[in-house]
Amino acid sequence: MENIRYEKQGAVGVLTICRPKVLNALNKATLEELDSVLEEIENTPELSCVLLTGDGEKAFVAGADIAEMMELDEAGAYEFSAYGSGVFRRLESLDIPVIALVNGYALGGGCELVLSCDIVLASSNAVFALPETTLGVICGFGGTQRLAKRVGEGNAKRLIFTGDRIGADEALRIQLCDAVYAPESLWEAGMALAKRIGKNPKYAVINAKKAIDTDKNTLEKEGFQAESRFFSQCFRAGKANGHLRVFLERKK
Ligand code: DAK
Numbered sequence: 504m505e506n507i508r509y510e511k512q513g514a515v516g517v518l519t520i521c522r523p524k525v526l527n528a529l530n531k532a533t534l535e536e537l538d539s540v541l542e543e544i545e546n547t548p549e550l551s552c553v554l555l556t557g558d559g560e561k562a563f564v565a566g567a568d569i570a571e572m573m574e575l576d577e578a579g580a581y582e583f584s585a586y587g588s589g590v591f592r593r594l595e596s597l598d599i600p601v602i603a604l605v606n607g608y609a610l611g612g613g614c615e616l617v618l619s620c621d622i623v624l625a626s627s628n629a630v631f632a633l634p635e636t637t638l639g640v641i642c643g644f645g646g647t648q649r650l651a652k653r654v655g656e657g658n659a660k661r662l663i664f665t666g667d668r669i670g671a672d673e674a675l676r677i678q679l680c681d682a683v684y685a686p687e688s689l690w691e692a693g694m695a696l697a698k699r700i701g702k703n704p705k706y707a708v709i710n711a712k713k714a715i716d717t718d719k720n721t722l723e724k725e726g727f728q729a730e731s732r733f734f735s736q737c738f739r740a741g742k743a744n745g746h747l748r749v750f751l752e753r754k755k
Contacts, residue, residue, distance in 0.1 A: 506533040508558070509540045514551040515697045516544050520616075521558040526565035529612045531583065533568075538590045544597060551701035551708070553597065554693050555620060556604040557613075560686065563605045563629070564613030569638070573747045580743075581735035584643035587612070588727050591644045595619040595719065598709045600700055604693045605629040605680060610668075615642055617679075618649040621712065622696070625671045625680040626689045634666035639746030643734040648726040652719075654679050 508519040518540060520527040544550060557563040567587070575583060594601060594616075603620035610632050617623055617631070625631075633650065635642050642650075642663065651659035654677045662669070674680045684692045700708060737743040 504536045504540075506530075507536040507540055509543070511547070511550065512694070513698075514549055514701045515694065516547070516550045516553040518544075518553060518555045519558050520556075520564050523559045523562075525568065525570075526562035526608060527557040527559070527613070528565050528568040529587070529616075530568035530571045531586070534587050534590050538593065541590070541593045541597065544599075550599055551705050552599055552697035553601045554604055554697055555594075555601055555616070556606055556690075556693075560607060562608040562613070563603070564610075564616055565608045566611030566613050566634075567643070569747050569750050572640070573744055573751060575738055575744075576741075577735050577738045580643075580738040581731055584731035584734045585728075587644045588731060591615060591619040592727070595645075595716075598712065599705070600697075600708065600712060602693050602697060604689050605631070605671075606686065606689055611635055611642070611646075612644050615644040615646040615649070618646060618653060619644075623680040624682050624684060624689060624693050624696070625674060626686040627671050627683055628686055629671040629674065629680070629683075630668050631662075631670075631674045631679055632666060632668040633663050634668070636664060637666035637746075638750060639743040640737040641730070641734050643730060645727055645730065647730045650679075 506522050508521050510517050522528060544553060601620045602622045603617045605617055605625040607628060608630050609617050611634055614631050614633050633642055633646050658677045671683045675683050
């Protein structure tokens with residue numbers, strides 16, 4: 504695998520998004536690799552927890568790959584959104600808990616990846632945002648459905664309509680993350696939490712997760728489909744592509 508590192512450390516699966524040159528942005532190939540690692544995790548009964556992080560010290564994931572999105576037309580946008588949504592849903596639906604270790608920028612699709620995890624630990628230099636509207640698109644990997652559940656409708660609409668970035672302390676205040684650590688302590692804190700969870704009988708943790716997530720499993724399907732539809736409409740007649748190009752050409 505080129506874009507994902509995956510290893511088992513005892514009963515903990517450690518998954519690292521690894522495209523440091525583009526701040527771990529998610530392209531289709533990375534989503535495909537993520538999907539196949541998730542399949543492997545589903546078929547590894549000795550695991551009790553998963554840690555998910557980004558390579559390097561600067562970014563968790565800086566979003567969907569804007570260069571790749573630039574090329575999309577309306578049909579391609581729908582397909583990309585539906586595929587990505589499915590992968591994020593698979594992550595969210597793992598029976599064992601997933602802990603996000605947010606070690607820097609978690610923007611756009613990166614923030615949506617965070618929202619698909621059960622517990623979110625952030626380093627003090629973490630930055631969260633859903634800047635899609637500033638790029639002429641909307642969230643496409645479940646952000647419109649999941650953010651409000653975590654931070655309430657008002658905070659979700661404020662973040663999505665403005666695209667503003669917030670730091671770790673503000674994210675903690677609105678419960679977008681659950682705890683904040685110094686960057687050098689984040690990994691240790693995540694591993695300690697994973698091991699602490701792993702001490703409990705696995706069937707009990709799994710059933711607790713299923714019970715907590717009951718509404719997610721029954722209610723969200725239509726919302727995800729609507730999100731993909733509205734995302735793809737942003738690409739109608741090339742509308743979004745011009746806004747995306749502004750980012751890609753900003754240094755010229
Ligand atoms: N995509 C592609 N490349 C990216 C990237 C991204 N999201 N973010 C950063 N990079 C690349 C930069 O282009 C740069 O590449 P080079 O120029 O060196 O070749 C390299 O990473 C380093 O970035 P910077 O030079 O910009 O580094 P800075 O420290 O100056 O700035 C930054 C860091 C994170 C503030 C900045 O890079 C930035 O603003 N990045 C874009 C962040 C962003 O807007 N992310 C959201 C993307 S939109 C959907 C699914 C998903 C989505 C929508 C729909 N469906 C399936 C329907 C999600 C959309 C998004 O995520």
